[in-house]
Amino acid sequence: MTGTRNTYTPLLTTTPAIKNLPPQERMAVILRHIKGMKYEEIAKNMELPLGTVKTLLHRGRKTIKESMKKDGIWEE
Amino acid sequence: MDCNLDVTLLQDLLEGIIDPVEKLFVEEHVKSCKKCRKELAELKLLFWDLNDRSNYDLSFPAELDQIKGALLEEFAEKPGKNTTEIIFDIQRQTARSAGMFLDYVPGVKESNELVKKGLRGAPSTIGKVSKALVKGTRFLLAE
Numbered sequence: 606m607t608g609t610r611n612t613y614t615p616l617l618t619t620t621p622a623i624k625n626l627p628p629q630e631r632m633a634v635i636l637r638h639i640k641g642m643k644y645e646e647i648a649k650n651m652e653l654p655l656g657t658v659k660t661l662l663h664r665g666r667k668t669i670k671e672s673m674k675k676d677g678i679w680e681e
Numbered sequence: 682m683d684c685n686l687d688v689t690l691l692q693d694l695l696e697g698i699i700d701p702v703e704k705l706f707v708e709e710h711v712k713s714c715k716k717c718r719k720e721l722a723e724l725k726l727l728f729w730d731l732n733d734r735s736n737y738d739l740s741f742p743a744e745l746d747q748i749k750g751a752l753l754e755e756f757a758e759k760p761g762k763n764t765t766e767i768i769f770d771i772q773r774q775t776a777r778s779a780g781m782f783l784d785y786v787p788g789v790k791e792s793n794e795l796v797k798k799g800l801r802g803a804p805s806t807i808g809k810v811s812k813a814l815v816k817g818t819r820f821l822l823a824e
Binding site: 619620634638639641644659662663666667669670673 | 688689692693698723724727728730731732734736737
Protein backbone atom coordinates (compact mmCIF):
# COMPACT_ATOMS: atom_id res chain seq x y z
CA MET A 606 0.00 0.00 0.00
CA THR A 607 1.45 3.32 -0.97
CA GLY A 608 0.78 6.39 1.03
CA THR A 609 1.42 10.07 1.09
CA ARG A 610 4.72 11.55 2.12
CA ASN A 611 6.10 9.76 5.18
CA THR A 612 2.97 7.70 5.71
CA TYR A 613 3.57 4.28 7.04
CA THR A 614 1.72 0.99 7.06
CA PRO A 615 3.06 -0.95 10.01
CA LEU A 616 1.27 -4.28 9.77
CA LEU A 617 3.44 -7.06 8.35
CA THR A 618 5.57 -4.64 6.38
CA THR A 619 8.92 -5.56 7.87
CA THR A 620 8.57 -9.34 7.56
CA PRO A 621 9.43 -9.68 3.84
CA ALA A 622 12.26 -7.18 4.24
CA ILE A 623 13.69 -9.19 7.15
CA LYS A 624 13.44 -12.40 5.13
CA ASN A 625 15.50 -10.87 2.32
CA LEU A 626 18.37 -9.83 4.59
CA PRO A 627 21.72 -11.65 4.45
CA PRO A 628 21.76 -14.52 7.01
CA GLN A 629 23.88 -12.85 9.71
CA GLU A 630 22.03 -9.53 9.53
CA ARG A 631 18.70 -11.37 9.58
CA MET A 632 19.74 -13.37 12.63
CA ALA A 633 20.91 -10.24 14.47
CA VAL A 634 17.66 -8.38 13.68
CA ILE A 635 15.51 -11.34 14.74
CA LEU A 636 17.40 -11.82 18.00
CA ARG A 637 17.25 -8.09 18.81
CA HIS A 638 13.74 -7.15 17.76
CA ILE A 639 11.71 -10.35 17.82
CA LYS A 640 13.40 -12.23 20.64
CA GLY A 641 14.21 -8.99 22.48
CA MET A 642 17.80 -9.95 23.33
CA LYS A 643 20.39 -7.46 24.55
CA TYR A 644 23.42 -6.66 22.39
CA GLU A 645 25.74 -8.67 24.67
CA GLU A 646 23.42 -11.68 24.54
CA ILE A 647 23.32 -11.53 20.73
CA ALA A 648 27.12 -11.33 20.57
CA LYS A 649 27.39 -14.39 22.83
CA ASN A 650 24.70 -16.26 20.93
CA MET A 651 26.21 -15.56 17.51
CA GLU A 652 29.78 -15.88 18.77
CA LEU A 653 30.69 -12.49 17.32
CA PRO A 654 32.30 -9.36 18.79
CA LEU A 655 29.91 -6.71 20.13
CA GLY A 656 31.05 -4.22 17.48
CA THR A 657 30.22 -6.66 14.70
CA VAL A 658 26.72 -7.20 16.12
CA LYS A 659 26.16 -3.42 16.18
CA THR A 660 27.33 -3.16 12.59
CA LEU A 661 25.08 -6.05 11.50
CA LEU A 662 22.07 -4.39 13.16
CA HIS A 663 22.86 -0.96 11.70
CA ARG A 664 23.23 -2.44 8.24
CA GLY A 665 20.19 -4.69 8.61
CA ARG A 666 17.88 -1.87 9.72
CA LYS A 667 19.19 0.36 6.94
CA THR A 668 18.49 -2.37 4.38
CA ILE A 669 14.99 -2.95 5.78
CA LYS A 670 14.21 0.76 5.59
CA GLU A 671 15.53 1.03 2.04
CA SER A 672 13.58 -2.06 1.02
CA MET A 673 10.39 -0.57 2.47
CA LYS A 674 10.99 2.66 0.57
CA LYS A 675 11.59 0.66 -2.59
CA ASP A 676 8.32 -1.20 -2.06
CA GLY A 677 6.48 2.10 -1.70
CA ILE A 678 5.72 1.79 1.99
CA TRP A 679 7.63 5.00 2.51
CA GLU A 680 7.71 7.70 -0.09
CA GLU A 681 10.73 9.88 -0.59
CA MET B 682 21.07 20.74 3.10
CA ASP B 683 23.94 18.25 3.32
CA CYS B 684 24.99 16.91 6.66
CA ASN B 685 27.73 14.48 7.56
CA LEU B 686 26.16 12.96 10.65
CA ASP B 687 26.74 9.23 10.98
CA VAL B 688 23.26 7.73 10.66
CA THR B 689 24.24 4.86 12.93
CA LEU B 690 24.33 7.38 15.79
CA LEU B 691 20.61 7.93 15.32
CA GLN B 692 20.02 4.20 15.66
CA ASP B 693 22.22 4.10 18.77
CA LEU B 694 20.27 7.05 20.19
CA LEU B 695 17.01 5.15 19.82
CA GLU B 696 18.55 2.00 21.26
CA GLY B 697 19.91 3.94 24.24
CA ILE B 698 23.47 2.74 23.66
CA ILE B 699 24.91 6.09 22.57
CA ASP B 700 27.78 7.78 24.40
CA PRO B 701 26.46 10.69 26.59
CA VAL B 702 28.61 13.27 24.82
CA GLU B 703 27.54 12.01 21.39
CA LYS B 704 23.93 12.03 22.60
CA LEU B 705 24.13 15.77 23.37
CA PHE B 706 25.76 16.41 20.01
CA VAL B 707 23.18 14.37 18.08
CA GLU B 708 20.21 15.93 19.90
CA GLU B 709 21.53 19.42 19.15
CA HIS B 710 22.22 18.47 15.55
CA VAL B 711 18.72 17.03 15.03
CA LYS B 712 17.16 20.28 16.18
CA SER B 713 18.77 22.13 13.32
CA CYS B 714 18.92 19.44 10.60
CA LYS B 715 15.70 18.67 8.78
CA LYS B 716 17.16 15.64 7.00
CA CYS B 717 18.25 14.00 10.25
CA ARG B 718 14.93 14.83 11.90
CA LYS B 719 13.16 13.00 9.09
CA GLU B 720 15.60 10.10 9.34
CA LEU B 721 15.06 9.91 13.10
CA ALA B 722 11.29 9.93 12.69
CA GLU B 723 11.51 7.12 10.12
CA LEU B 724 13.79 5.12 12.38
CA LYS B 725 11.37 5.57 15.29
CA LEU B 726 8.59 4.12 13.16
CA LEU B 727 10.83 1.32 11.99
CA PHE B 728 11.82 0.42 15.55
CA TRP B 729 8.20 0.52 16.61
CA ASP B 730 7.28 -1.81 13.78
CA LEU B 731 10.25 -4.14 14.32
CA ASN B 732 9.56 -4.42 18.05
CA ASP B 733 5.85 -5.07 17.60
CA ARG B 734 5.56 -8.82 17.92
CA SER B 735 2.02 -8.89 16.60
CA ASN B 736 3.62 -8.29 13.19
CA TYR B 737 5.20 -11.71 13.19
CA ASP B 738 3.60 -15.06 12.79
CA LEU B 739 5.46 -16.96 15.48
CA SER B 740 3.22 -20.03 15.54
CA PHE B 741 4.92 -23.31 14.83
CA PRO B 742 3.93 -25.25 11.71
CA ALA B 743 1.58 -28.20 12.19
CA GLU B 744 4.15 -30.56 10.66
CA LEU B 745 6.47 -29.95 13.59
CA ASP B 746 4.54 -32.34 15.86
CA GLN B 747 4.68 -35.07 13.22
CA ILE B 748 8.43 -34.59 12.75
CA LYS B 749 8.92 -34.68 16.52
CA GLY B 750 6.89 -37.89 16.79
CA ALA B 751 8.82 -39.55 13.96
CA LEU B 752 12.15 -38.60 15.53
CA LEU B 753 11.09 -39.93 18.92
CA GLU B 754 9.99 -43.20 17.39
CA GLU B 755 13.29 -43.52 15.60
CA PHE B 756 15.36 -43.00 18.73
CA ALA B 757 13.10 -44.67 21.28
CA GLU B 758 13.55 -48.32 22.25
CA LYS B 759 11.71 -50.76 20.05
CA PRO B 760 8.78 -52.35 21.89
CA GLY B 761 9.12 -56.04 22.90
CA LYS B 762 12.70 -55.84 24.05
CA ASN B 763 13.20 -56.46 27.73
CA THR B 764 16.06 -55.12 29.83
CA THR B 765 18.18 -58.27 29.51
CA GLU B 766 17.97 -58.21 25.72
CA ILE B 767 18.92 -54.56 25.66
CA ILE B 768 21.94 -55.25 27.91
CA PHE B 769 22.99 -58.18 25.70
CA ASP B 770 22.66 -56.00 22.62
CA ILE B 771 24.84 -53.33 24.16
CA GLN B 772 27.44 -55.92 25.23
CA ARG B 773 27.42 -57.50 21.76
CA GLN B 774 27.84 -54.10 20.15
CA THR B 775 30.68 -53.21 22.54
CA ALA B 776 32.49 -56.51 21.91
CA ARG B 777 32.09 -56.03 18.16
CA SER B 778 33.53 -52.53 18.27
CA ALA B 779 36.35 -53.61 20.61
CA GLY B 780 37.40 -56.37 18.20
CA MET B 781 37.16 -54.28 15.06
CA PHE B 782 40.87 -53.46 15.16
CA LEU B 783 41.68 -57.17 14.57
CA ASP B 784 40.55 -56.81 10.96
CA TYR B 785 43.56 -54.56 10.38
CA VAL B 786 46.23 -56.61 12.22
CA PRO B 787 48.43 -58.48 9.70
CA GLY B 788 48.36 -62.27 9.93
CA VAL B 789 45.14 -62.51 11.90
CA LYS B 790 43.19 -64.05 9.02
CA GLU B 791 45.83 -66.73 8.44
CA SER B 792 46.00 -67.61 12.14
CA ASN B 793 42.21 -67.82 12.24
CA GLU B 794 42.30 -70.37 9.41
CA LEU B 795 45.00 -72.37 11.20
CA VAL B 796 42.92 -72.41 14.38
CA LYS B 797 39.89 -73.58 12.38
CA LYS B 798 41.95 -76.38 10.77
CA GLY B 799 43.23 -77.37 14.22
CA LEU B 800 39.70 -77.49 15.59
CA ARG B 801 38.59 -79.61 12.65
CA GLY B 802 41.40 -82.07 13.32
CA ALA B 803 40.85 -82.05 17.07
CA PRO B 804 38.13 -84.74 17.27
CA SER B 805 40.27 -87.31 15.44
CA THR B 806 43.24 -86.56 17.69
CA ILE B 807 41.08 -86.89 20.80
CA GLY B 808 39.68 -90.14 19.39
CA LYS B 809 43.16 -91.52 18.78
CA VAL B 810 44.30 -90.57 22.29
CA SER B 811 41.23 -92.12 23.91
CA LYS B 812 41.65 -95.31 21.88
CA ALA B 813 45.26 -95.54 23.04
CA LEU B 814 44.15 -95.00 26.61
CA VAL B 815 41.53 -97.73 26.33
CA LYS B 816 44.10 -100.07 24.87
CA GLY B 817 46.57 -99.24 27.63
CA THR B 818 43.92 -99.82 30.30
CA ARG B 819 42.94 -103.18 28.81
CA PHE B 820 46.59 -104.15 28.65
CA LEU B 821 47.08 -103.24 32.30
CA LEU B 822 43.91 -105.05 33.39
CA ALA B 823 44.89 -108.16 31.44
CA GLU B 824 48.17 -108.31 33.26
